[in-house]
Amino acid sequence: MDSDKGDVKSRIVSAAAGIVGRRIGVNLTIRELAKKADVNIAAVNYYFNSKDNLMQEVERTFADQFKKINMCLSLEDDLLPEERLFQWAEMLMSYLMEYPGTI
Structure with missing residues (x-):
């Protein structure tokens, strides 16, 4: 049951x-x-209570993506x-091309 709740919440955030x-x-x-998330409006309100709370979660999602992209700078590998x-730069530009609203 809890995984269903997590699935609905993550679908809403992803959408x-x-x-x-x-x-x-x-x-x-x-x-x-x-x-887009294939949920009813009440589910959005149930999980986030307000549009502001939802947008904070979306911002966290974008911030997590930027952290993942930036981590490639500190990887220990054979690259110069x-x-x-x-x-x-390639990863960042690809992400920004796909999600221009994050700028």
């Missing part, structure tokens, strides 16, 4: 991140989000510093 991340400006409606920097 919200997808919508917000692909738009410039945050003009997300709960109705649109519920449709220039290659590592290029890899980081």
